[in-house]
Amino acid sequence: MITVLPIDTPGLGDRTYLAHDGEVALVVDPQRDYDRVLGLARAAGVRITHVFESHIHNDYVTGGYELAREVGARYLLNADDPVSFERVGVRDGDVVEVGGRMRVKVLHTPGHTHTHLSFALSEGGEPIVVFTGGSLLYGSTGRPDLLGPDHTDALAHAQWHSARRLARELPDTTAVYPTHGFGSFCSATQSDGTASTIGREKLANPALTRDLDAYVEQLLAGLDAYPAYYAHMAPANSAGPGAPDLSPPAQADPAELRRRIGDGEWVVDLRDRTAFASGHVAGTLNFGLDGPFVTYLGWLIPWGTPVTLLGETAEDVAEAQRELVRIGVDRPAAMATGGPADWAGGEPLRHYATASFADLAAALARDPRTAVLDVRRDQERAERHVTGSTHIPIHEVLGRLDEVPAGPVWVHCAGGYRAGVVAALLDARGVDVVAIDDSFDNAGPAGVPLTTPAHHDLEVHA
Template sequence: MITVLPLDTPGLGDRTYLAHDGEVALVVDPQRDYDRVLGLAEAAGVRITHVFESHIHNDYVTGGLELARAVGAQYLLNADDDVSFERTGVRDGDVVEVGDLMRVRILHTPGHTHTHLSFALEADGESVAVFTGGSLLFGSTGRPDLLGPDHTQTLAHAQWHSARRLAAELPDETAVYPTHGFGSFCSATQSGGTASTIGQEKLANPALTTDEARYVDELIAGLDAYPAYYAHMGPSNSAGPGTPDLSLPQQADPAELRRRIEAGEWVVDLRSGTAFAAGHVGGTVNFGLDGQFVTYLAWLMPWGTPVTLLGETADDVAEAQRELVRVGIDRPAAMATGKPEDWTGDDELARFPQATFADLAGELTQPEPPVVLDVRRNQERAERFIDGSVHIPIHEVLDRIAEVPAGRVWVHCAGGYRAGVVAALLDAHGRDVVAVDDSFDNAGPAGLPLITPNLQELPA
């Protein structure tokens, strides 16, 4: 009997897999902190003999090479990938024996990258699963634009053909195990699914239900911005990243924190947006562990900027540090734990209010209404927005901060997390802000005038 164990990395929207027969195991697409994989293998009482990499990842730093070295396993990836380390190169059609029961057939499935591979797992002559990486996802496919605009059209067409190949060559009952698609920006769209089969994908996946031209047009039209730090992931993975150092950084006192803030470093408060708004060290920024912490921190922070972590406990700092190493931010400059009063010295805490869309509706009736800043992505804005609001996507705010109109700024997104991040950034730049901590679904019922582009104004 073959068991497949998924290992989720929610902060990045990815999954790693460990498949075993009770004695030996293979691993697919492990994250940088591979100690979690070792824990899975130990709990299952199995020995890892093979580590498969579906592609040179763009959204995280792999732990595959170091995991393979640590356990003495083969490290397998496409023989055509240009890398700086020894590995076992495989190509389309190769078959890899894993123990006495498992056979892995290598399938070239370009689309997310040119050299992308999928891995079809068989046991006792039966198709068990296919590990599809960034190819066929749950109700979607991996995005084709991460290698640059010159490759997007070619890869989009290739993605369609790769999905069709998987559907044609594998039985309907074959379980589908993608790496991306659980919130990762590597996914073209988000389906919200947690499990699927080839047969289920044939019924619902656009790559399998629409013709090639329509699929390509709709796929490319639906693409939006992806994190800037992606540019650093491919080179790191091709060079062969080492084992991360997860030991805690040095403690910083209030004087050192102030020096780091004044030097232009990023001092990051890991508490929730609500806790941060209620009281924080002036000049700090807020990326709470309760949201997509590492995605937005690594996206917005100028790459290479020293980062100091402020957490209520050492465990909070350790959690943040683990997420940071997954994207190649290896060593925080310093840390501090406790409450904001412990981090300020003699300085008073800074604060700003939080509010709801109902509160905003009331403010907009005043003689001098505030600035409303929408920090959602372009695709979200295109569906509907508050009439009169200013739109600057979250990842553009720092570069366009001069475009934020004067006066008090009410910042909103779709659910509150991104609004809190931007409110903290504006607060650190001396702006008067209010963070709307509310679901955008409440904006219309609250009486705010909503506009749907190319349609008409929606009634409040």
């Protein structure tokens, strides 16, 4: 009997898969920190013989190349992918035997990329599983715009045809195992689904329920910004990335932390946004481990800027370091543990206020000119926004600092995490901020005046 074991990477919204028959195993789309895959294989008592890559990934650095090298497995990806290392090139229709019981059929499913592949796994001659990568997702499909605007329209059309092919050629009972779609920006829209089959997708997936033109129109209308670090992932993956170094970085004392901050490096406090607001070292930034830490740090940091990690424990730093290597930030410059009093070296701590939307409503009632900064993405803003607020999406703030209202400025997003990130960025530059740590759903009931433009039926990322 074939067993499929997912390995979740919630910080990036992706999954890796290990499938085995009790003796040998194959791996699909492993993350950079492939020690997790090795641990799962050891626990199952199986030997990895094949590593499959569905596409040259745009949202993370793969561990596939180095994993295959370490265990002596065959590394398989599209023969047409332009890579600079040895691999086993496969094409549409190829069948790969894995052990004595698993057969994998290669299916060309362009749409997320031009050379994207899906892998249909059969047992006893019947397809039971399809690993769909960034093609058919749960209730959605992979986005078609990551290769640039010149490719978007063609890839959007190809994505519909690829989804239809999978639905046409595979039994309804075939389990669908995508790589993206669990919060990844590689997904066109988000779904709460955690499992599905071809039959279920036929009932709900827009690529299988809408005609081509309607699907493409909806798909393209729903696309919004994606992280800037994506630009660095495909080149890294095409070069054959090596194994990550997860050994602890050097410890930094308060004097070194001050020097690094003064040199314009990023010294990142990993505590949650409430703790950071109540007291932190001047000039430090806040990307809490309790939220999508790596997505937003990777999105906002000028690429190549040295990063120092501040965590309450060494385990916190190790967790952040593991997330960073997944996007190619390989070595933190330094680390420190403890709390802000330990890191400040006797210097006074900074702090700023946090608030709810009820607090904002009261502030606006006292002074309608109270400055409000909305850091959500464009599509979120288009649904509803605070009347009179300034809109600068989180990923544009550093390039548009001259547009930030004079303080005190109340910063909000949809749930508080992004507002905390931006509040820390502004505080480090001396701006008087109030971070709204509240759900935007509470704004209207609290009495905050909202503007709702003409309704449009778009799904947006959470």
